[in-house]
Amino acid sequence: MDIKYNLKPASERRTEQFTPEGNVGFGKLRTDHMFLMDYRDGQWCDPRIVPYGPFEMAPGAMTLHYGQSIFEGAKAFMHDDGEIYTFRLNMNAQRMNRSADIVCIPNIDEQMQLDAINALIDVDRNWFPMQEGACLYIRPFIFATEDRLSVSPSQQYTFCVMLSPSGAYYSSGGVNEGIRLLITTKFHRAVSGGTGASKAAGNYAASLRAGKAAAEYGAAQVLYLDANNQQIEEVGAMNHFHILKDGTIIIPKFTDTILQSITSKSILELGDMLGCEVRQETVMLDKFIADIESGEIIEAGGFGTAAVVSPVTSYIFEDHRVITVGDGKVGPHIQKIYKVFTDIQKGLTQGPEGWVKRV
Ligand code: PLP
Ligand code: COI
Numbered sequence: 001m002d003i004k005y006n007l008k009p010a011s012e013r014r015t016e017q018f019t020p021e022g023n024v025g026f027g028k029l030r031t032d033h034m035f036l037m038d039y040r041d042g043q044w045c046d047p048r049i050v051p052y053g054p055f056e057m058a059p060g061a062m063t064l065h066y067g068q069s070i071f072e073g074a075k076a077f078m079h080d081d082g083e084i085y086t087f088r089l090n091m092n093a094q095r096m097n098r099s100a101d102i103v104c105i106p107n108i109d110e111q112m113q114l115d116a117i118n119a120l121i122d123v124d125r126n127w128f129p130m131q132e133g134a135c136l137y138i139r140p141f142i143f144a145t146e147d148r149l150s151v152s153p154s155q156q157y158t159f160c161v162m163l164s165p166s167g168a169y170y171s172s173g174g175v176n177e178g179i180r181l182l183i184t185t186k187f188h189r190a191v192s193g194g195t196g197a198s199k200a201a202g203n204y205a206a207s208l209r210a211g212k213a214a215a216e217y218g219a220a221q222v223l224y225l226d227a228n229n230q231q232i233e234e235v236g237a238m239n240h241f242h243i244l245k246d247g248t249i250i251i252p253k254f255t256d257t258i259l260q261s262i263t264s265k266s267i268l269e270l271g272d273m274l275g276c277e278v279r280q281e282t283v284m285l286d287k288f289i290a291d292i293e294s295g296e297i298i299e300a301g302g303f304g305t306a307a308v309v310s311p312v313t314s315y316i317f318e319d320h321r322v323i324t325v326g327d328g329k330v331g332p333h334i335q336k337i338y339k340v341f342t343d344i345q346k347g348l349t350q351g352p353e354g355w356v357k358r359v
Helices: 062-066 087-100 110-123 201-205 209-218 262-269 284-294 331-344
Strands: 034-039 045-050 069-071 074-078 085-086 135-144 156-168 180-184 223-224 230-233 238-244 249-252 278-281 297-304 308-317 322-324 356-357
Touching: 034 110, 045 110, 062 135, 069 087, 069 201, 074 322, 085 110, 087 110, 087 135, 087 262, 110 135, 110 156, 110 201, 156 308, 180 209, 201 209, 209 223, 230 297, 238 262, 238 284, 238 331, 262 278, 262 331, 284 297, 284 322, 297 331
Parallel strands: 180 223, 180 308, 249 278
Antiparallel strands: 034 045, 034 156, 069 135, 074 085, 074 135, 085 356, 135 156, 223 230, 230 238, 238 249, 238 297, 297 308, 308 322
16 A cells, blocks of 8 residues: 655654653543545545544535444554554454444455554654553544435545554543443343444444443443343443353353454453453343352453453442442452453563564
8 A cells, every 4th residue: 555644744743752741541642643545436545644633524424414434443552672563453454344344334455454554653653652551542433424415325435543642441440440330221232233243433422321321320331231131232332241250251142232342352262371261152131140149250341442351340220229249349360361461462471373563
């Protein structure tokens, strides 16, 4: 791919490695540049890296009306050799195309996506935040730009990649502090045949009302059930998991209402390194609650790129009943999963072949 570079003058861009003073937070900061590529006349064209800034868009751009927009989330880490490494970026590129299929957006060749992201990180590498636990969060997204008001797939799109020097996603929580989830029967994230298995922007707009309800219950987020309120599905920005007293990690089986988390898939492949069985199964709510109450389930949490491994130490129901997982503290299994997983990302432990790639 022949990328055009229109970079900020050296005097206006970061020339020294970013050493933030306070906690960088999640998703707040931007780097100097972004990658753009357009789709018109049936092909992706004009790949370019330009200063980060506003888009010019027609008020009739179809993304603004009908939400034809998808995104990805990935991370890059600095290893001890001072180089930046992406984590399983090929999986994000593949999932971008699965999401694209679900909302009728044309695919982008996987290698093109990888080249775009690597070129952008290379240009803005000084923005890597030198702070414990921080990363460069990578946000690729595609949106419909055609100026037309009929409800049909747009004929024009823009693919953009932006970067955000970031730390932990949940302001409370992180692996040292558990969060509470609201188990909701009123709100549903997805139904079979819908867009739940994609990272369609509309899925996240639809989750905001449930997020507000969660906050009213003092919970960080909701845990969604299937449309019949019988099975555990996932959280708005992470998959769910629980751990049995024999150490087995259980992740709800992927259906077309659950996003196939790259973090979950990674944990499923790390059983040997974690020293336990990791499997997927249908998780029935009634049994899940009974198993927490009987002590059969000892830990629970969520997996996601932004959320990493987030322990859930209690659940609240819409009738305000609360159940506590284990002793209500972050357990040793979750701490181990977090350490093994993040050590691989940071290059402190050798993970499976090809998981980390140098930019
Ligand atoms: N589920 C949803 C709805 C998400 O938005 C995310 C975040 O991307 C995840 C799960 C976790 O997926 P991953 O581990 O690939 O980030
Ligand atoms: C991610 O984990 O990368 C996500 O995309 C979740 C996001 C909604 C913050």
